Amino acid sequence: MQARQPSASFLTRSSLPVSLSAMLFSVLVSSQALAADNSHDAIAERLKPVGELCLKGESCAGDMAGAGQQPSAAAETDSASAASAIDGEKVYGGICMACHTTGAAGAPRLGEAGDWEARLAKGNETLYTHAIEGFNAMPAKGGNPALSDEEVKAAVDYLLDSVR
Numbered sequence: 001m002q003a004r005q006p007s008a009s010f011l012t013r014s015s016l017p018v019s020l021s022a023m024l025f026s027v028l029v030s031s032q033a034l035a036a037d038n039s040h041d042a043i044a045e046r047l048k049p050v051g052e053l054c055l056k057g058e059s060c061a062g063d064m065a066g067a068g069q070q071p072s073a074a075a076e077t078d079s080a081s082a083a084s085a086i087d088g089e090k091v092y093g094g095i096c097m098a099c100h101t102t103g104a105a106g107a108p109r110l111g112e113a114g115d116w117e118a119r120l121a122k123g124n125e126t127l128y129t130h131a132i133e134g135f136n137a138m139p140a141k142g143g144n145p146a147l148s149d150e151e152v153k154a155a156v157d158y159l160l161d162s163v164r
């Protein structure tokens with residue numbers, strides 16, 4: 001206590017005007033802060049995070065309902081089902097084999113690496129596109145438009161796997 005007294009009296013003596021104005025200032029500031037706290041702006045500001053949550057509602061309601069995971073989960077499910085549910089061999093056996101097992105119409109044959117060498121160089125995307133959209137005597141989707149792109153791709157993969 002005694003150690004403080006000199007500084008307290010120092011404050012009282014030399015810094016009283018400063019302290020007073022500082023006090024006044026802080027009162028002003030805090031009353032402004034209080035006023036601001038109750039102003040519409042401040043209320044809006046306080047509500048804003050809630051509003052954002054609701055605004056994002058579409059995406060964030062989705063988020064909250066698990067949409068944060070839902071799209072990716074759905075995408076995973078889709079690709080997983082596309083990858084696992086589609087049996088390339090089965091699709092191939094359903095239609096592609098008609099030409100690609102026998103080499104009919106000059107079709108590159110299953111398991112005949114020589115038939116595929118030049119085609120492999122085109123890259124998978126081109127081969128997928130040609131199988132889906134058709135290429136010369138290769139009919140689009142092997143002639144079965146009911147096949148999905150993914151099914152055709154799976155059949156292409158099956159063909160390509162046989163020669164790699």
Ligand code: HEC
Nearest residue numbers: 096099105106107119127130131136137138141142155156
């Ligand atoms: C009616 C006969 C026929 C059927 C059915 C058929 N193909 Fe083909 N396919 C061909 C012929 C012919 C070619 C060679 C075309 C060329 O190179 O001019 C070919 C080429 C391809 C190629 C190579 C394309 C390229 O760019 O070299 C792929 C991949 C392919 N077929 C996939 C399939 C798949 C997958 C199926 C089944 C969904 C299928 N084909 C069904 C006749 C057929």
